[in-house]
Amino acid sequence: xxxxxxxxxxxxLEALSSNKFLxxxxxxxxxxxxxxxxxxKVGIPPDENWHLGLIQLYTRDGLDPxxxxxxxxxYLGEVTRGVGYYYHYLLSIVxxxxxxxxxxxxxxxxxxxxxxxxxxxxxIIVSNLTTMLKFSKLVRNIVVFCLANTxxxxxxxxxxxxxxxxxxxxVFSVYSLMKLIDRFSINNLLIFLAAVLFGLQVKFxxxxxxxxxxxxLFFELAKNYKVYLKEVxxxxxxxxxxxxxxxxxxxxxxxxFAFSYGRNIVEYQTVAPKCTKVxxxxxxxxxxxxxxxxxxxxxxxxxxxxxxxxxxYRWFETMQERLFGVFAHKSYKPSVRVVQxxxxxxLLGLVCFVRLYKHRDNKHLYILLLALFYTAILxxxxxxTYSRSGRFGVALQGRYILPVxxxxxxxxxxYIFKMFNSRIVYKLLISLIICALFFLSSxxxxxxxxxxxxxxxxxxxx
Numbered sequence: 001x002x003x004x005x006x007x008x009x010x011x012x013l014e015a016l017s018s019n020k021f022l023x024x025x026x027x028x029x030x031x032x033x034x035x036x037x038x039x040x041k042v043g044i045p046p047d048e049n050w051h052l053g054l055i056q057l058y059t060r061d062g063l064d065p066x067x068x069x070x071x072x073x074x075y076l077g078e079v080t081r082g083v084g085y086y087y088h089y090l091l092s093i094v095x096x097x098x099x100x101x102x103x104x105x106x107x108x109x110x111x112x113x114x115x116x117x118x119x120x121x122x123x124i125i126v127s128n129l130t131t132m133l134k135f136s137k138l139v140r141n142i143v144v145f146c147l148a149n150t151x152x153x154x155x156x157x158x159x160x161x162x163x164x165x166x167x168x169x170x171v172f173s174v175y176s177l178m179k180l181i182d183r184f185s186i187n188n189l190l191i192f193l194a195a196v197l198f199g200l201q202v203k204f205x206x207x208x209x210x211x212x213x214x215x216x217l218f219f220e221l222a223k224n225y226k227v228y229l230k231e232v233x234x235x236x237x238x239x240x241x242x243x244x245x246x247x248x249x250x251x252x253x254x255x256x257f258a259f260s261y262g263r264n265i266v267e268y269q270t271v272a273p274k275c276t277k278v279x280x281x282x283x284x285x286x287x288x289x290x291x292x293x294x295x296x297x298x299x300x301x302x303x304x305x306x307x308x309x310x311x312x313y314r315w316f317e318t319m320q321e322r323l324f325g326v327f328a329h330k331s332y333k334p335s336v337r338v339v340q341x342x343x344x345x346x347l348l349g350l351v352c353f354v355r356l357y358k359h360r361d362n363k364h365l366y367i368l369l370l371a372l373f374y375t376a377i378l379x380x381x382x383x384x385t386y387s388r389s390g391r392f393g394v395a396l397q398g399r400y401i402l403p404v405x406x407x408x409x410x411x412x413x414x415y416i417f418k419m420f421n422s423r424i425v426y427k428l429l430i431s432l433i434i435c436a437l438f439f440l441s442s443x444x445x446x447x448x449x450x451x452x453x454x455x456x457x458x459x460x461x462x
Contacts, residue, residue, distance in 0.1 A: 009428040016431055017137040022144060026123060029148040029157075032443055033119060036158025037112040039455050042105065045159030046328040046399065051088065052108065052160055054079055058092030059099065065089045065256070070279070077287035078275035081268070083260045084203040087162035105456075111160045118164040119157025122171055123148055126406045129175045132182065133363055135414040138431065142417075143409045145435055149442035150405065151334065152398050155326045162203055163399055169199040170209055170403035174370070177213050178363055181220050184228050190246035192217070197253035201260060204272060208377040209403060212370050296389040305387060314392065315379055322398030323405075324441045325449075332449035338441050345434055349412025352419040368411045371404040 015021060036045075043049045057073045058065075067080045091111055098107045123144050130140040147153055157164055176192040196213060199206040221228055264271055268278075275284035284290045306314070321327070324342065325334040357364065382396050413434070420426040 006424050009424045013138060013424060013428050013431070016141060016428075018141075019137075022127065022141050025141065025145050025148050026120060029120065029123060029154070030116065032148075032154050033116040033158040034113075036155060037109055037116060040158065041454065041456050042108050044329050044454055045155065046161060046397070048160050048329075050076060051162060052111075054088045055091050055095055055111070055160075058085075058089050059095050063093075066259075070283075074279065074283040074286040075288070077290055078273070078278050078284065081264050081273050081278055083264065083271060084162065084201060084206075085260065086198065086201045087165045087203075091160075108160065112158055115160060115164045116157055118168045119153070122157075122164075122168045122406070125168070125171045125175050126410070129171065129178065129406075130410055130414070132175070132178055133367070133410065133414070135410065136417065138427070139410075139414045139417050142431055142434055143406065143413050146409045146413065146438050147406050149438035150323065150402075151326055151442050151445060152323050153402055153405070154442055155328065155446075156399055156402070159328075161399075163402065166199070166203045166206060167402045169195060169202055170206065171406055173199055173209065173213055174367070174407065177217060178366075180217070181363065184224075186243050187246055190243065190250050194246065194249050194253055197250065197257050201253070201257060205400065206403070208374055209370065212373050216366050216370075293389075296391065296394075303390075305390060306392070308383065311383055311386060311392070312379065315382055315396065318393065318396055319398050319401060322396070323401060324398075326446065327398055330450075330454055332445070334441050334445060338437055338445075341433075341437050342441070345416070345430075345437070346408070346412050349414075349416045352415035353411060356415055356418050364411055364414075367407045371407045371411070374404045375401060 042052075053073060053076050057067060057070065057076065057079070061067050061069065065085055070076070070080055073079070091114065094114065095107060095111070098110060102110070126147060127140055127144050130143050131137075135143075153167075173192065173195040176188065176195050180188040180192050192213075196210045200210055261271055264273055267273075275287070275290055285294070305311075320339050320343075321333045322331075324339050325332050353364075353368065378400055385395050386392055416430060417427060420430065
């Protein structure tokens, strides 16, 4: 009886570990996101109208990525000195010919589809990164399944939002660094540098991740600098075409980086100047966010602030609600029991990591420390906003953790399966539990928590 049970469990685990199951996950992700693309009203996803407005401004402004005139678009806030412009600028190039051929809604759907492929690209890179870190195919598939069924990631991937490109470039940066550590070459180094420079010009929130990755790079280079210098010298002498192409890309990105960051530092002594430093107060007040912040500054605090400990607990709780549920211009919270069960799984993964981690697994440690560092920066940023405004929840978004969430899944799920590596039935049971929890928090939760207010009038709703 036990033998038959083990054989059945082995066959099921083999299926869950297969490339076919990975393909099924990709297809399932596409089904979910394309449904959102087709059916969800424009403007329901988080900040979608803001992103569409900025893309429209770039489309009107010409091919120069530096915005010359913001007249008519002051409702966007200050964007002429924004350092994160690549997402909107690149999509504006796509939009130019589409505007003349299609209706506004069709153009938005096309832009949403581009974001769907960014989300799919993230899943593919996460899959490859998991393999590179020498986790099993089962871990690879479970990690990709978790991300492909994280409600906010799915909803965001079906909408127009620069966080999709930020998440993609974040996981690619980590992948390129791990590849560089595995095998140093000038090409791998140039690809990594290009990814970091590009990420810094997608969204400034990438900066903490860039800092950590560059520090890891310096640490790794310092350990074997003589070998690396020989490789650089060899590549320069050979002048390989691919290296020249990658070097040219890095130079271009470095120039645009120096322009976007440098001009702000020179003119305003800061990377992100305040709106009133660039525009008149009247123009700035056309932005709802600016007007809200001005109101917060004018109003006295309503009562004593929470302690940091209480804030941290509520922050963690709220982040989960806005990650495993959907938090946008319409929102719903996830099932408390499902979230609690996911917490138990993640806590088990952390315990397994502490017990099983070995010093030779440096890359696993880098991955986890990066995720913790980024999370700590996010927590401190939200605490600063709260301590100034006295209002909990302002700029507290579950999607902001998405650049490192796949890394958290990877390490914690990976070490759970290391703990139960020889116990086939337990591995199967854990796999099914994790898949069930994440599946229940995605499509079924979305269907049961949304109404006709979410959907276009022509869509078929419940």
